[in-house]
Amino acid sequence: MNYEFDFSFLGEYGQDLWDGTLLTLWMTAVSIIPGFVVGTACAVGRLYGPPWVRKAATVYVEAIRNTPLVIQVFWLFFGLAVLSVRIDAFYAAVIALVINVGAYTAEIMRAGFESIPKGQIEAASCLALSRWQSLxxxxLPQAVERVYPALVSQFILMMLATSIMSQISAxxxxxxxxxxxxxxxxxxxVYLVIAVIYLAVVTLLRAILTGxxxxxxxxxxxLGTPL
Known part of the structure; x- marks a missing residue:
């Protein structure tokens, strides 16, 4: 094997790698909160909403969780263009990430809500709290606390999923x-360097979310409970 390693491209393309890393982080940052809100709303709808809301939330969650993310972003970027609805690659990527992580977050949050003892809900009712105040x-605070490690893992997976957005030239x-x-x-x-950068970004993101x-x-x- 006579292959000679050459990392000299870092000098010429270092700024491009830095810009790509910043865009990856920005894409992740602007997707986390909307994705959490969408997921939480769907979880509440599936648990406490009227029948039509439960059915709509279930259809959304199952449709998104059972189709590839790349198909979802292709539909937003290429499919809607056929209908003369053109979306910038960055915004198409963010919308796809929000929709995708929202569906997975919905199931995580639903598990969190279902883990809360019924006695606490009854106690809130005895204190004259309305359903929405109790929620x-x-x-909500207890549900998020109980499933926080799962949410962190899901958000990190979402960050790694930004790599798919290269397929629409993001x-x-x-x-x-x-x-x-x-x-x-x-x-x-090139891909060795990219792998190292992703590892560093994941470590940074996990440290931020854990903190x-x-x-x-x-x-x-x-209590020393793992986060």
């Missing part, structure tokens, strides 16, 4: 790697 002040990290590899023909080195969890849920910190 907002009693059930210039995130993997999209930049495709371009560099095409110019340099150094596929092994946020320790601030939001001091009881878990006192």
């Amino acid at each position: 907002l002040y009693v059930q 210039p995130e990290l993997t999209g930049v790697a495709y371009q560099i590899q095409a110019f340099t023909f150094r596929g092994f080195e 946020l969890g320790k601030v939001i849920f001091p009881r878990r910190r006192r």
Whole structure:
């Protein structure tokens, strides 16, 4: 084996890699909160909504969870273009991520709501709290606390899923790697560097979300419960 490793492309394309990494992080950041809101709303709808809301939420969750993310973003970016509805690659990527993570978050949050003892809901009712007050002040905080580790894992998976957005020419990290590899023909080195960057980004994101969890849920910190 006479292959010679060459990472000299980092000098020429380092800024492109940095820009791609920042776009990946930005795409993740602007998708997490809307995805959580969509997922939580669907979980509440499936548990407490009228029949038509439950059915609509179930159809949404099952449809998204049982189709590939790449098909969803293709439909938004290429499919809607046939109907003269054109969406920028970045916005198509963010919308697809929000829709996708919302469906998975819905099931995580539903499990969190269902894990809350019925006695606490009855106690809230005895204190004259309305259903929405009980949901907002009693059930939601506990549900999020109980499933927070699963939410963190799901959001990290969403960050890694941004790599799919290179298929619609979104210039995130993997999209930049495709371009560099095409110019340099150094596929092994390029994708090795990209893997290292993804590992660093995942470590950073997990540290941020774990630290946020320790601030939001001091009881878990006192008890030493893993976040």
